[in-house]
Amino acid sequence: MDHHTPPSSPSEAVRAGITVALGLYLVGLGLCVAGNSTSGGSALVRTVKAKLFSPWMTPLWLDFGYDTRLTHGLAEDGDHRFEIRRLDAPASSEPVVLPGPALRGERAARWRRLARATAVSERDPERESLVPTAVGQGVFMPWSTSDVSLRVLRHLPPDRRDVLDGLADVAGRDEQAYAGRVRLIDGEVQLITSTPREELAPLLEEPGP
Amino acid sequence: MKELARVSASPTLADSIGVTWTEFWFTPARPWPLALVRIFGGLLALALWGSYAWDLEAWFGPFGMISPGLLAAWRSPYAGSLFDFTTSSAGLLIAYGLGGFVLLAMTIGLATPVTTVLGAIMFASLLHRGPMLVGPADDVVAVILWCLAIGRSGDALSFDRLIGAWLGRPTPRPSVRTGIALGLLRVHAAVIAGAAALAQLKGDVWWNGTAAWWLAARAESPLVDLTGVFLRSEYLVNLVTHAIVLFETAFAVGLWIPSLRRPLALAGLVVWPLIGLVGGEPMWGLALAVLAVGCLPAERGQATVDRL
Numbered sequence: 100m101d102h103h104t105p106p107s108s109p110s111e112a113v114r115a116g117i118t119v120a121l122g123l124y125l126v127g128l129g130l131c132v133a134g135n136s137t138s139g140g141s142a143l144v145r146t147v148k149a150k151l152f153s154p155w156m157t158p159l160w161l162d163f164g165y166d167t168r169l170t171h172g173l174a175e176d177g178d179h180r181f182e183i184r185r186l187d188a189p190a191s192s193e194p195v196v197l198p199g200p201a202l203r204g205e206r207a208a209r210w211r212r213l214a215r216a217t218a219v220s221e222r223d224p225e226r227e228s229l230v231p232t233a234v235g236q237g238v239f240m241p242w243s244t245s246d247v248s249l250r251v252l253r254h255l256p257p258d259r260r261d262v263l264d265g266l267a268d269v270a271g272r273d274e275q276a277y278a279g280r281v282r283l284i285d286g287e288v289q290l291i292t293s294t295p296r297e298e299l300a301p302l303l304e305e306p307g308p
Numbered sequence: 309m310k311e312l313a314r315v316s317a318s319p320t321l322a323d324s325i326g327v328t329w330t331e332f333w334f335t336p337a338r339p340w341p342l343a344l345v346r347i348f349g350g351l352l353a354l355a356l357w358g359s360y361a362w363d364l365e366a367w368f369g370p371f372g373m374i375s376p377g378l379l380a381a382w383r384s385p386y387a388g389s390l391f392d393f394t395t396s397s398a399g400l401l402i403a404y405g406l407g408g409f410v411l412l413a414m415t416i417g418l419a420t421p422v423t424t425v426l427g428a429i430m431f432a433s434l435l436h437r438g439p440m441l442v443g444p445a446d447d448v449v450a451v452i453l454w455c456l457a458i459g460r461s462g463d464a465l466s467f468d469r470l471i472g473a474w475l476g477r478p479t480p481r482p483s484v485r486t487g488i489a490l491g492l493l494r495v496h497a498a499v500i501a502g503a504a505a506l507a508q509l510k511g512d513v514w515w516n517g518t519a520a521w522w523l524a525a526r527a528e529s530p531l532v533d534l535t536g537v538f539l540r541s542e543y544l545v546n547l548v549t550h551a552i553v554l555f556e557t558a559f560a561v562g563l564w565i566p567s568l569r570r571p572l573a574l575a576g577l578v579v580w581p582l583i584g585l586v587g588g589e590p591m592w593g594l595a596l597a598v599l600a601v602g603c604l605p606a607e608r609g610q611a612t613v614d615r616l
Contacts, residue, residue: 108334108336108484109334109484114330114334117333117334117488118329118333121333121488125495128495128496128499132499132503136507137507137510138510153384153386154386155386157384157386157387158386158387158388158432158436159428159432159450159454160431160432160435160436160446160447160450161450161451161454162384163447164503164507165444165447165448165499165500165503165504166503166504166506166507167444167500167503167504167507167589167592168504168507168508168510168511169504169508169519169523169552169587169588169589170511170513170519170522170523170526170587171508171510171511171512171513171514172511172512172513172518172519172522173511176522176526177526177527178526178527178528178529180528198528203528203531204359205355205356205359205443205445205591206359206360206362206363207528208359208443208529208589208591209359209360209363209438209441209443210363211528211529212440212441212442212443213373213440213441216440225381226381226382229378229381229382230378230440232378233373233374233375233377233378234373236371236373236375237366237367237371237372237373237374237375238373239371240371241366241371254526254527254528256521256522256525256526256527257525259518259521259525259538259539259542259545262539263539269525269535269539270527271525271527
């Protein structure tokens with residue numbers, strides 16, 4: 100036995116309004132997927148999306164490409180973590196690792212994303228040095244310090260064949276994705292980024308006479 | 309009815325599209341699938357919300373890492389957050405606690421017309437406060453919450469319904485709003501699954517069958533250690549890799565084939581969490597399983613819900 104009263108249908112005018120709204124949203128969704136791809140969107144897609152759809156889809160947290168690749172086997176797909184050390188503490192003091200080894204789940208994942216953003220944003224000229232400065236500055240107050248070194252380490256998983264051939268350990272290895280020093284001098288925050296060794300130009304000897 | 313008969317007598321392409329569009333978006337739907345999405349999506353939103361709790365001050369506090377200056381340079385000019393107005397630790401805690409309470413009320417179905425809208429706003433606000441902390445599960449849950457804000461998810465399995473029954477109100481009838489919300493959930497389920505498959509197929513590891521190894525061999529993300537099993541069989545690594553892409557593609561396409569929709573949605577309840585587990589993104593897998601709940605045909609299962 101059905102206890103429900105018969106469903107009512109919206110009027111033609113309401114339907115037309117909803118149809119327009121749905122059509123607009125679906126076009127916006129399509130443009131967001133096409134325009135937020137890691138491959139980069141075309142100028143046309145980016146412009147139309149930015150002018151017509153981003154102003155109302157961004158505040159709703161809907162301006163995304165949903166391109167969850169999980170992994171492409173690249174270094175930047177590895178797990179990232181912070182290693183922060185007080186420089187005004189005794190040299191023997193251990194650095195703080197974030198997320199720590201005991202931290203699991205989504206809380207740890209958020210720290211890993213922040214660490215990854217720190218390393219990846221250094222390659223973006225518009226965002227360079229923003230995150231490391233902010234992260235370093237963020238520990239000044241709780242740690243009562245004004246001078247810290249900040250490292251982002253990323254874990255590089257081993258190739259399966261290398262593990263089978265005994266050339267690599269299944270635990271993989273870490274590499275330094277970012278290193279810098281953040282300090283407060285006369286009320287001003289300074290960031291000194293260490294240049295990775297592989298980016299240094301080789302020292303050439305001047306040819307003799 | 310007369311109009312429908314006329315359309316079917318001389319159907320043109322435009323008529324067919326119009327009828328299909330109307331049937332898809334404007335057929336009143338029973339509320340139980342959306343009510344289940346509200347319960348499970350709400351629990352997931354609460355878990356994601358709770359993952360900020362311990363580090364709230366470290367990230368968003370007055371001296372936190374994600375400072376207003378960093379946000380101004382990082383965020384889109386259209387982005388904004390209610391948390392931007394919390395300039396003290398106490399204000400931050402109050403706003404955070406309030407958001408958690410709203411999501412809890414939404415999950416149990418209390419004042420759902422209000423709490424679903426507020427829940428979506430608060431959740432988007434928290435994500436905008438720290439965009440560099442956000443993961444794929446957050447993106448999917450934000451979509452789910454906006455769909456809940458559109459539909460009438462409180463019409464079943466809710467405190468609102470219990471109160472309504474106690475006050476002698478009739479059982480809510482199937483609603484067009486609920487149908488639109490379920491339609492949007494299905495569209496997003498297909499788009500998100502399809503976008504993930506496309507994104508993966510841009511990488512060689514998803515073609516040469518080694519992606520599952522690279523996922524399992526990461527240091528911290530995986531919740532289960534599959535490296536031992538994967539070391540024993542290369543075929544198993546290949547099989548898992550290809551199965552992930554195949555399922556994502558089948559899910560994106562099959563939701564639009566009537567005979568495949570229910571079995572795929574049911575399979576999604578199990579397979580998506582498994583993909584999340586293997587991929588080191590368990591919350592993303594669960595969020596897609598919640599989307600799969602929204603794709604279950606509303607016509608079936610009503611008797612069970614009525615008994616509840």
